[in-house]
Amino acid sequence: MIKTTGYLGIDVGSISTNLVLADSDGEILLKMYTRADGNPIKSVQQSLMKMGDLLPKDFLIAGVCTTGSGRSLIGAVVGADVVKNEISAHAHAACHLYPNVRTIFEIGGQDSKVTIIRDGILVDFAMNLVCAAGTGSFLDSQARRLNISIQELSRTALLSNNPTTIAGRCTVFAESDMIHKQQTGHSQNDIVMGLCYAMARNFLSNVCTGKEIQEPIVFQGGVSENMGIRRAFKEILKKDLIIPRYNMVMGAYGAALIALNADIKKSSFRGYEICRREIATKSFYCGDCPNNCEVIELVDSNEIIGRSGGRCRKWEGTTESRENVQLS
Numbered sequence: 001m002i003k004t005t006g007y008l009g010i011d012v013g014s015i016s017t018n019l020v021l022a023d024s025d026g027e028i029l030l031k032m033y034t035r036a037d038g039n040p041i042k043s044v045q046q047s048l049m050k051m052g053d054l055l056p057k058d059f060l061i062a063g064v065c066t067t068g069s070g071r072s073l074i075g076a077v078v079g080a081d082v083v084k085n086e087i088s089a090h091a092h093a094a095c096h097l098y099p100n101v102r103t104i105f106e107i108g109g110q111d112s113k114v115t116i117i118r119d120g121i122l123v124d125f126a127m128n129l130v131c132a133a134g135t136g137s138f139l140d141s142q143a144r145r146l147n148i149s150i151q152e153l154s155r156t157a158l159l160s161n162n163p164t165t166i167a168g169r170c171t172v173f174a175e176s177d178m179i180h181k182q183q184t185g186h187s188q189n190d191i192v193m194g195l196c197y198a199m200a201r202n203f204l205s206n207v208c209t210g211k212e213i214q215e216p217i218v219f220q221g222g223v224s225e226n227m228g229i230r231r232a233f234k235e236i237l238k239k240d241l242i243i244p245r246y247n248m249v250m251g252a253y254g255a256a257l258i259a260l261n262a263d264i265k266k267s268s269f270r271g272y273e274i275c276r277r278e279i280a281t282k283s284f285y286c287g288d289c290p291n292n293c294e295v296i297e298l299v300d301s302n303e304i305i306g307r308s309g310g311r312c313r314k315w316e317g318t319t320e321s322r323e324n325v326q327l328s
Contacts, residue, residue: 003029004056007063008269009255010044010078011089012036012070015109015136016222017043018252019051024062026096026257030054033248040070041077041279048078049275061269063259065089067251069110072316076298076306077279079270082255082262089254091115091122094218096257097244102214105233105241106250107203107223109136114208128207136222142178142195146188150226153192157228160193167198174198196228200236218242220250277301286310 003023011018021030036043065082066075067089075083090106104115116124143153164186167177181191219241246253282297293310307315
């Protein structure tokens with residue numbers, strides 16, 4: 001049976017833009033993982049255009065949810081019906097696929113998180129936002145320094161028989177330690193696997209401090225694709241990890257499921273024509289209090305379509321000229 005209705009989840013992170021289109025049963029119809037290359041708006045436009053080309057002309061987007069670090073920005077661009085944080089989105093996807101899950105490890109491009117689930121309910125979480133150590137951006141930078149692809153780095157780690165010890169609490173110290181180990185004759189295989197161990201130890205001792213890590217454990221996010229990190233977690237924890245079939249796009253999948261369950265009467269989705277529009281951002285400083293927050297304005301053909309930023313969130317959702325906005 002050809003599906004003609006779907007729910008769109010968009011996960012906008014620091015490294016990738018992920019789209020998942022799910023049907024009314026929560027089954028994935030289409031998924032996309034795209035490197036953002038520092039321009040999330042352009043990345044979403046390109047991904048939406050590709051998605052539109054793959055779908056029938058009469059296909060209806062019945063709901064849209066955005067998540068990830070760029071969720072508010074992209075929510076305004078696409079006309080999201082729901083904007084949700086990535087912890088909720090990842091938990092929705094994991095619980096949908098694995099109802100008995102009790103722990104979720106999620107490591108992305110710029111942060112890492114542990115989420116504790118009990119009886120299908122999110123009861124606790126923690127995340128690391130202070131340092132890039134233990135995240136995908138650090139793995140990417142080390143792969144570039146070693147002049148290998150991120151896929152080669154993953155395969156190289158599995159060839160190690162004697163992983164060396166690498167300091168993992170700080171990106172600067174870790175890189176210095178890796179260079180030192182190279183200069184003292186350690187093999188690249190052992191250095192790379194040592195880095196994977198250091199990242200896993202850092203995650204467990206920093207992000208997971210005070211958390212009871214119970215099985216089943218689901219490992220998702222971009223870094224879950226790295227076989228060296230998988231090996232390190234399994235050997236340190238002495239527990240199995242579940243790697244979902246859609247491990248790279250679980251945030252977007254969870255967002256699609258949130259849209260599906262949001263009881264949306266009519267979607268605010270702005271359509272595929274946004275893929276060809278010039279959308280820009282501007283900013284101004286709100287001087288209404290000593291915080292002096294920088295507020296980001298999203299502009300489509302000289303029309304303000306959304307604002308974000310600011311600690312008190314009073315500018316969220318306003319689209320009028322600032323001179324006409326009455327804020328209490």
